[in-house]
Amino acid sequence: MKLVLAPLADFTNAAFRKIAHELGADLAYTEMVSAAALAHGSSPTRHLFEMLPGEGPVACQIFGHAPDDLAFAAHEATALKRFVALDFNAGCPMPRIRREGDGAALVPKPQLVHDLLVAIKRETDLPVTLKTRPGPSPDRVTLFELLDAAETAGCAGFTLHARFTSQMHGGAVHLDLLAELVRRAHIPVTGNGGVHDEATLKAMLETGVDAVMLGRAAITNPAIFAAFKGLPAPSRKELFLRHIEYLLDLQGQLSRNFPNDHVPQPDGFVSVALHRHLFHYFRGIPGAAEIRRRLNSIRTLAEPRALAESAW
Numbered sequence: 001m002k003l004v005l006a007p008l009a010d011f012t013n014a015a016f017r018k019i020a021h022e023l024g025a026d027l028a029y030t031e032m033v034s035a036a037a038l039a040h041g042s043s044p045t046r047h048l049f050e051m052l053p054g055e056g057p058v059a060c061q062i063f064g065h066a067p068d069d070l071a072f073a074a075h076e077a078t079a080l081k082r083f084v085a086l087d088f089n090a091g092c093p094m095p096r097i098r099r100e101g102d103g104a105a106l107v108p109k110p111q112l113v114h115d116l117l118v119a120i121k122r123e124t125d126l127p128v129t130l131k132t133r134p135g136p137s138p139d140r141v142t143l144f145e146l147l148d149a150a151e152t153a154g155c156a157g158f159t160l161h162a163r164f165t166s167q168m169h170g171g172a173v174h175l176d177l178l179a180e181l182v183r184r185a186h187i188p189v190t191g192n193g194g195v196h197d198e199a200t201l202k203a204m205l206e207t208g209v210d211a212v213m214l215g216r217a218a219i220t221n222p223a224i225f226a227a228f229k230g231l232p233a234p235s236r237k238e239l240f241l242r243h244i245e246y247l248l249d250l251q252g253q254l255s256r257n258f259p260n261d262h263v264p265q266p267d268g269f270v271s272v273a274l275h276r277h278l279f280h281y282f283r284g285i286p287g288a289a290e291i292r293r294r295l296n297s298i299r300t301l302a303e304p305r306a307l308a309e310s311a312w
């Protein structure tokens with residue numbers, strides 16, 4: 001069983017991917033990288049390309065709607081010689097993304113998706129994959145045209161988040177459509193959406209997918225990879241402290257590699273991650289609300305470490 005960490009903007013930086021890899025994820029994705037921002041020379045966008053030593057295989061995900069921008073992004077990502085695949089995002093439902101014609105704005109436009117994939121493929125020798133949705137809404141399924149677009153463009157894989165764009169990130173996961181996709185596809189299919197326990201994992205595996213992609217369940221509990229694979233997992237306390245160490249490694253690497261960019265100091269860098277992500281490690285333990293309150297006001301790295309010592 002192949003398990004994949006989903007691309008998750010603001011979460012799947014190198015530090016978190018390394019944690020997921022160590023816990024059994026077979027593949028992880030970068031956060032989505034804006035092709036337009038890269039093409040306009042945004043240096044901070046390149047921070048998303050960073051990998052840490054010791055990470056497992058990483059696919060780079062790009063998004064956009066202009067063939068030239070995507071070709072540029074594909075070229076730049078490939079030149080780094082660190083990614084195992086290049087993924088094209090045609091599924092992000094956030095209004096600010098769709099307004100630009102990116103992400104899920106492409107779900108009703110299989111021909112354009114095809115042309116953009118061709119533009120990407122021309123610039124890379126990496127396997128190119130597509131991540132998308134079954135259609136804009138339940139009354140309009142474009143999935144099989146999107147599959148055709150991916151296959152004729154020469155894609156090496158297809159990931160389906162089996163919820164319609166109109167559902168955003170909630171509601172029913174359409175496993176029937178996923179199973180039909182698997183039947184029709186000539187390329188490997190990765191299934192995604194709502195897998196968070198043994199029962200939801202089993203239901204997705206029954207569709208015949210080649211791999212299962214985990215999103216939010218991995219944010220709240222990265223040890224889910226180990227649990228699904230029957231591997232031993234470190235304690236939450238150990239994971240929390242390890243995550244901080246990897247964030248510090250990433251901060252150091254970014255500061256060295258991008259001396260002209262504003263990379264926050266170690267304390268600031270880790271506190272942003274603490275506010276956004278690391279408090280999940282304390283979920284469900286006694287006093288979690290109070291711990292979260294304290295995490296929101298940390299100023300030095302000694303504080304979360306002390307908190308970990310007192311919480312577990």
Ligand SMILES: Cc1cc2nc3c(=O)[nH]c(=O)nc-3n(C[C@H](O)[C@H](O)[C@H](O)COP(=O)(O)O)c2cc1C
Nearest residue numbers: 006007008009031032089161193194195214215216
């Ligand atoms: C906070 C957040 C950030 C996300 N960022 C991305 C992204 O950068 N690229 C992408 O293709 N999907 C992104 N997604 C969608 C996930 O990759 C995944 O398709 C979705 O969460 C469904 O899987 P799940 O039910 O296991 O969470 C994001 C979802 C969330 C909740």
